[in-house]
Amino acid sequence: MRKIHVIGIGAGDPEQLTLQAVRALRGTDVFFILDKGEVKSDLTQLRRDMLDAHIPEGTYRVVEARDPERDRSAGGSAYSPAVGDWRSARAGIYERLIAEELGEDQTGAFLVWGDPALYDSTLGILQEVLDKGAVDFEYDVVPGISSVSALVARHRTGLNRVARPVQITTGRRLAEGFPEDVDDVVVMLDAHQTFRQYADQDIEIYWGAYIGTPDEILASGPIAEAAPRIERLRAEARERKGWIMDTYLLRRRDARERKEQ
Structure with a gap:
């Protein structure tokens, strides 16, 4: 056979x-x-x-x-x-x-x-x-x-935090709202940079494109600060190559983390 x-x-x-x-x-x-x-x-x-x-x-x-x-x-x-x-x-x-x-x-x-x-x-x-x-x-x-594993490895961070869940979803689903009861969300297949609609929230983004290839691009930081930079990098890369594959992790900070900072 x-x-x-x-x-x-x-x-x-x-x-x-x-x-x-x-x-x-x-x-x-x-x-x-x-x-x-x-x-x-x-x-x-x-x-x-x-x-x-x-x-x-x-x-x-x-x-x-x-x-x-x-x-x-x-x-x-x-x-x-x-x-x-x-x-x-x-x-x-x-x-x-x-x-x-x-x-x-x-x-x-x-x-x-x-x-x-x-x-x-x-x-x-x-x-x-x-x-x-x-x-x-x-x-x-x-x-x-997976690109998910490679993404967090390149950013030197964990996929989840202690005793907390992580959810993997799509840009299409993220556009419907941030998942309930989850503070760490990995987003794939997002052609519309949906993370921008959460720029007013206390959320960190860990973003990567062409992960693992010579064209790899990484960016991270609070969404409000990182979003314009990611938009520019993404547009330049898409113009240069004609296509883009990117993945990102959204991490909502809790009150304790804000206090410690």
Whole structure:
């Protein structure tokens, strides 16, 4: 039976590959990579650089396919259906790649940024392919260092505080209000810099873009002070590269911390 590795490759630094990930890379015959176009070609090149660094040349193949476009203008009640349509389009591509490019006794792999279990669609899409029943395979998952872990490491801070919860959410959900009963919130997939709406509150922000890559940018401080700087850095980076991936931690200070300061 065909086998698939879903390999978490970290937030961008090639040295974030785990020993388990390297072992899975070396046991793979065919790597499937979805090309996101010329603007994001450096993401594809980073994957290829990781393969060149850890696998002998000539022992594997790379098969690329164009990633389907997602309707990013869809909002409100149309958002979830738009994401569902995009995932189904991806499932069709995955099904074709596995059926046509992977032999019955071979192993393929998808290289996933960060950790495959955190805000990534690969596992759900592979299960959708299996449920359709047109192609059969088994798969396993190799965890990776997420952008969340890399972010707090680069800022030399913890993800949570003693005996307190932490919540990971999206910019879309943060726009609906700061989560109740949580003072430490990690925000991903925020294209609209939603943190700005909390500039009047006593909240620290730890922000990072392109974490783990040579283009990494970091900024931190009270939102009121840091927000203008982050907006400028973000705009300059997006203009320079044509795309941006960023993550941030919001940390609400309590009365005791304010008093101690």
